[in-house]
Amino acid sequence: MRIDVDAFKVLEVLVEEGSFAKAAERLHKAQSAVSYQIKKLEQHLGVNLFCRDQYRAELTPEGKVILAEGQRLLQYLANIEHLASRFSEGWEPKLELVIDGALPMEPIMKALKRMAAHQIPTKIQLNMEFLGGVQARFERDNADLMLVKDYRTGPNYRPQSLPDITSILVVAASHPLAEEENISLFELQRHVELTIEDSSPEISYQDELQFGGDKVFYLSGFIMKKNALEMGLGFGWMPDFLIHDELKRGELVEVNFSGGSRHSFTPKLVSTMERPLGKAGRLFTELIMEEFDRAEL
Secondary structure (H helix, E strand, C coil), rough: CCCCCHHHHHHHHHHCCEEEEEEHHCCCHHHHHHHHHHHHHHHCCCCEEEECCCCCCCCHHHHHHHHHHHHHHHHHHHHHHHHHHHHCCCCCCEEEEEHHHHHHHHHHHHHHHHHHCCCCCEEEEEEEEEEHHHHHHHHHHHEEEEEEEECCCCCEEEEEEECCEEEEEECCCCCHHCCCCCECCHHCCCEEEEEEECCCCCCCCCCCCCCCCEEEEEEHHHHHHHHHHHHHHHHEEEEEHHCCHHHHHHCEEECCCCCCEEEEEEEEEEEEECCCCHHHHHHHHHHHHHHHHHHCC
């Protein structure tokens, strides 16, 4: 015989009211029905839940433990009912996002915070990759959305443009390149170039902004790259939103490269017609577009 889950609700009310009569009144049941449910629960568990020699309905030590577990079970069931209700409204169970580490995280986090305020049941998974690794992960995991600096287009992709982001070629103020003017490509190639390693395990993304020198250090993220730049290890491109303060303080300086030291790109928010967005995906798309439009990049 399975445990009657409703008996735990009766048990909870009985403890709160302190008597079978008051519990029966609150539950709109006959007192005999309340007594029967509690007795049946005790028989099933093989435990006395109440001290029968007390005027009020007081739990035994074992009863207190059983009540606590029963309340936890009732909460789990309520959560399941809530989830089922929200899913029936069109919310998908999971939303998976793949983000390029070259993009600003603040508007992304703000969009996710606004998503949380809607108390949706959708589980959101956010993964970060770099360069070709973004699209590789998007395709491998059958993810729902990717926020990407660049990608290989296809007939099933549905891109939406985000505001432009500017990358600046910078170096530490202590680096020899910081004092030079109108630097040629040949001169630049004599120094260590710092760049981000492509996180794709299969497809190598050809970064058109690399300078083709022999001295190249590949780093696994922009925080590491920023630290290496500040140490004077080499030169490299950095998104301007990550180095505003360092440029203002003069810790990093813009390289005076003859070929240009600024490059703008248009990041994309991409979904695919093969995996149409559900309600959560559409909401996130709306929020992320708003947050990027508001951001001062």
